[in-house]
Amino acid sequence: MATKDLKDSVLIEKFNIVSKAECFFVQRIKELLFYKTFNSYQYKLHNSKSLLYEIREVIPLVLRGDLNPSNLSTLINELKDSIKNDPVYNAHFSKIKQDIFEFNKKHFSEGKNENILHLKYRVDFVIDRLEEEGYTNFIINDLKKAINENNYDIISKLTTQLVSEFLNNGVRTRSITAKFHEIFDKNDLSFERRYDLFSDFLLKKEYRITSKGKLFIEISNYNKSQWNFTENIYNNKDILQLVGGSKNANVKKGIYLERDFEVFKDNIYLSISDEMEKIERETSLHAFNRDTVRLNKENIIFLLEEPSSKRYKLISVNNFYTSNGNKERSFLHKEYSTILEELEDLGRNHQNDRDRIFSSLRNYSIGSRPNSQETTLLMLWSSLESLLKLGHYNNNIEHIIKIVPKLLSNNYKNNLVKNFVEELERLSIKTLECDGNSLEIEDDIGEILKDKEMKKLLKVKLEDYSLLYHRVEELSKVVNDISYSISLVKKHRERIEWHIYRIYRLRNNLIHSAKTNQQIDHLNGHLDFYVRETLSYIINEIDTVKRIGLGGTFENIENKFDYEIMQNKK
Numbered sequence: 001m002a003t004k005d006l007k008d009s010v011l012i013e014k015f016n017i018v019s020k021a022e023c024f025f026v027q028r029i030k031e032l033l034f035y036k037t038f039n040s041y042q043y044k045l046h047n048s049k050s051l052l053y054e055i056r057e058v059i060p061l062v063l064r065g066d067l068n069p070s071n072l073s074t075l076i077n078e079l080k081d082s083i084k085n086d087p088v089y090n091a092h093f094s095k096i097k098q099d100i101f102e103f104n105k106k107h108f109s110e111g112k113n114e115n116i117l118h119l120k121y122r123v124d125f126v127i128d129r130l131e132e133e134g135y136t137n138f139i140i141n142d143l144k145k146a147i148n149e150n151n152y153d154i155i156s157k158l159t160t161q162l163v164s165e166f167l168n169n170g171v172r173t174r175s176i177t178a179k180f181h182e183i184f185d186k187n188d189l190s191f192e193r194r195y196d197l198f199s200d201f202l203l204k205k206e207y208r209i210t211s212k213g214k215l216f217i218e219i220s221n222y223n224k225s226q227w228n229f230t231e232n233i234y235n236n237k238d239i240l241q242l243v244g245g246s247k248n249a250n251v252k253k254g255i256y257l258e259r260d261f262e263v264f265k266d267n268i269y270l271s272i273s274d275e276m277e278k279i280e281r282e283t284s285l286h287a288f289n290r291d292t293v294r295l296n297k298e299n300i301i302f303l304l305e306e307p308s309s310k311r312y313k314l315i316s317v318n319n320f321y322t323s324n325g326n327k328e329r330s331f332l333h334k335e336y337s338t339i340l341e342e343l344e345d346l347g348r349n350h351q352n353d354r355d356r357i358f359s360s361l362r363n364y365s366i367g368s369r370p371n372s373q374e375t376t377l378l379m380l381w382s383s384l385e386s387l388l389k390l391g392h393y394n395n396n397i398e399h400i401i402k403i404v405p406k407l408l409s410n411n412y413k414n415n416l417v418k419n420f421v422e423e424l425e426r427l428s429i430k431t432l433e434c435d436g437n438s439l440e441i442e443d444d445i446g447e448i449l450k451d452k453e454m455k456k457l458l459k460v461k462l463e464d465y466s467l468l469y470h471r472v473e474e475l476s477k478v479v480n481d482i483s484y485s486i487s488l489v490k491k492h493r494e495r496i497e498w499h500i501y502r503i504y505r506l507r508n509n510l511i512h513s514a515k516t517n518q519q520i521d522h523l524n525g526h527l528d529f530y531v532r533e534t535l536s537y538i539i540n541e542i543d544t545v546k547r548i549g550l551g552g553t554f555e556n557i558e559n560k561f562d563y564e565i566m567q568n569k570k
Contacts, residue, residue, distance in 0.1 A: 002423040016187040027467035038419040047164035048086040051079040172269040213263035216256040218299040360387035405496035406561035
């Protein structure tokens, strides 16, 4: 997300950045990691290497019959799409790329275990080759070369791959952001030196360096006589004493459970999540024995030991879990009282539809509470399923796959342009002077992107923000090239489908095997977005639901997408 603090001139003056390409890299990595960034420009959970690992994890589930073989086809298609946009494969792994593009034809056929096993062996071979030849090193070195050569398209693609590589090594987005700030704020070092330090953080696994830490989580319903953790119970005053009674420490009054543990000092969010999982295991046993202890996950305090003084430093208070920009957006266009009246009115002729909406809202509300990540995922999924599963498709997942991606793609082209306008506004670029006329960016952006002269004038205004300067041509293509915009929208829908299948696989693992994975908090953020977008559309279109019911409304969503694609092809 664009900010005035990231203008080229500011980066060059304050942070010893030299070239426009270096500015572009800094702006792009900040955009990828910021939780309020428009979803298409945010980090990607997977890259072309990590998708191979995911395929390897799914193969045994298919062989056991836990998953349909179509899950492998879906993943392979996602892998191929990722490779098409991965400069590393094109430059260094052309033979492997060719091999992967033969997967479906040579090594995989639905339902035949011998072919699935053949696929497994091929995937194992490719992973070994990528690791042995240094896929990660190629990303880092090729990105450095692209910055030196001012190759902006490659910089953007490889920066995206680099962040995904961090994530798939277990480094959380906040930890990547913190380390990037720590290194790149050192303006006495050259850009190249800072880039090498940041790369070493990944290559040398410096994110796994440990220190001693203390975790405190507020608890309620605590019964001292029944609990065997008495020595680990602190109050807020006890915690303040540990940090020297700092007046700036915002420690809420209450009772806290304390845990001493080894922490990755530059990846504390992963360490805290792991420790919280252990605490939840213990408290769940107490709850089973009718001694429920409630954990307030909105009030977590973390202290990190300073080795030199052996004292503790208060690192942060609260908000340890991945921030969700969706929560800060207002989706509803009417007052609550009006919405409730309209939903009750819907029940007069469509009682089942009204009950579905309220059930979906209730499940979303439960999932939004600071429970476990697993509970959140299951309840958010239930919220979608209870709303969309009307019986007009063969299975539960198909109801979601057929509707949600099309709903989120119907206005995708307009949303890209709208986001670009909002970025310009953040930089106080609201008007464009052309031939004596003053054009309002918000109202006239379509005309501006279609006209060569006006587009040049807009790029002049963006010369001090390299990332958006180079995005002008991309947005111009979206507006002017119909075939390109159609392919963009269709690809957006397909990527959402892939992601929903990924969430569905995790949901099945949780239900059938009680297994989770390290990306569950990221997946919950995506699922939360899907639920809120779907529910808000239904509530804001309640008049349509009154007229034709939920089934007809969902059919309209699908028909609108198909019609727009068909019309634009003409």
